[in-house]
Amino acid sequence: MTKERSRTKLWRLLYTPRRNRWLTAGPAAVWLGLLLLAPLTYMVVVSFLTVSEETYQLVWSPTLAGYSSLFSADPIWTAPFVDALLISVFVAVVTTLLCLVTAFPVAYLLARREGLWVRVIFFLVLLPFFTMYLVRAYSWMLVFGKSGVLNTTLEALGLVDGPVGLFTFGLPAIIVGLTHAYFPYMLLSLYASLDGIDMDLVAVARDLGATRVAVVRDVLVPLTLPGMVSGGLFVFVPTLGAFVTPDILGAGKIQMIGNFIEGRILGAADLAAGSAAAMFIVVAIVLVFVVVIQVVDPEELGAV
């Protein structure tokens, strides 16, 4: 009893709304501050510096040299950085759409069904998550390539005379590898969204004469939009900055922005230009978030 009283007393002494806020939001704020804001701020600052060619150290004098070095081509749109940026956006958009298109039917089926097989499918979908990202990317190396499983099988079946370019290393292989890597993010987001939908609405719409396409378009898509958007973000953001998969499955022939940054930092020891290039990924992601917030209420995203 005394113990309980002293605990209550201590609680009253310590508790204030402000302290409560700090206790609840504090750890997350410290985490974000140390691991997100501080590095980001450092990166922004470094992007406006240069690296000495003699001592390889940062020169603490503000300049736009890092940014201008990214566009040193005439005309400007022929600069390798612009090319890398455009390829990255293209790959990220296509991968996101592919994940959406392939994950939606699976998520829909899983949301409508219950039982052991649903859990088994979930397990199978999440199984690749238990392996390293690098291992997953490497496993695709056996599938693609001149002597990969796809080309060898087609040749053995007599369907083609020689290796098919589509199945060698390059852009298609990168997109397949990234789609495979990020598919579960999209699936889980969509499943969470579809699982909250009253499926009677689908039945009612069908009873009222709506076609299957109309049901998807007018009922399912609007109701699962937050899930699509959050899943899309989960796929788009990491894909935009991907560099391991392009390196492995693109055989180094495709330069995405992540590879460009790696080259500047490791190849040329130019941390400043690398940071300047990385700022374009940050800005692109911020722009996507701005657009998303126009389309979907952020609270709905959180409710997925």
Added chain:
Amino acid sequence: MAGATSDGTRTTSRRRLLEIGGATGAIALSGCLASDLFGGTSSGGDPTIHVLTWEEYANDDIKRRIEETVGVTLEITKSTSSAKMFNQWNQGEYKQYDIAIPNNNYVPKMLAATKDGNPMIAPVDRDVVSNLDGIYETFTGFAENQFTKDGSMYGVPIRFGWYGYSYDSRTVPDHEESYEILFSPTFEGVDLSNQIVMYDNHFKAMSAAALYLGFRDAFSGPKVTLSASQIEDVKTTMIEQKPTLQGYIAEDPRYIKQFKQGNFLVGQSGRNEIVELWDQGADWATMATPKEGALAWFESAVVSEASDSKTKAWEVINEYIGAKNGATLAKTGFSPSVNPETKSELSSEENDRFGAIDPSRLEGMVPFKTVENEGAWQTAWEAIKAA
């Protein structure tokens, strides 16, 4: 709080469990902090030497022998490229490591890199590195040319090798060894379209192209000095080459795997990769030393100026070039040691492959060097990759 239940067994309350967990965590944390704060001394009292290097240096036998002989604990961090080692070192990690072992062309960079005006690497303590007197003269010569400043040497050569190209002799016939094969869609009647691989590194790949184009003079000084127009020619040649390429590969295991899988027929490669392939039974893989000049490398160990155990660090390096450890290193990485005494520790087959490689073979080769105007090389490389 622990208490007894009605059946007589004792239980531990959640609070008690948390207290125990917290106390254990605090003890562990304080142990880590103490270890960091008080010079990284292991529990046995031996100093810990932190080494940033290649995977082979973590070989258990080598590690154990050195720890016993020198009286240190070795903490080895594996890296996959000299560029990564240099960047880590340069961004302040020279304070965390006692030793780094990059390729020789990165030692001059480490020597040039300074922090607040202070050097990051320490001069070689020749009294401690006694095995240095026994290494091939070729390498002491290279070290004196490349990383000696004010009469002090700053790196110790350990292993060496060279880059040329390799080919699948089942399909590609024997020929006069030349970089031309890497730039020819058809060579000696063999269709090489989409069958060629280049090294995924601006220095190695562009150097091969420069040598192919006959710019060998640019490699004769203390630095590689390709002019702006020569870099432009290299860029144009490599952009024209790109459609015929299978791709660019940097990592040895990936090169070996893809070559064995049959994904390409010819590739720019190190000799050690091909010796490893021979070791795996792939005797069809043939190593070529191009007439225009192969690119020769040697790993070189440096010691951090910030190290508290410099003498011990040099002792460790001395062991790496000792006969026994040098032989094991050669065996593990299929690359010869700079110490000729390693031959006596290897079988005749091992000596044929990687033990008894006389460095006189390097005489016609182009040693790795730092590059003048590396920014222009990198910009050209980005354009090649974007093409």
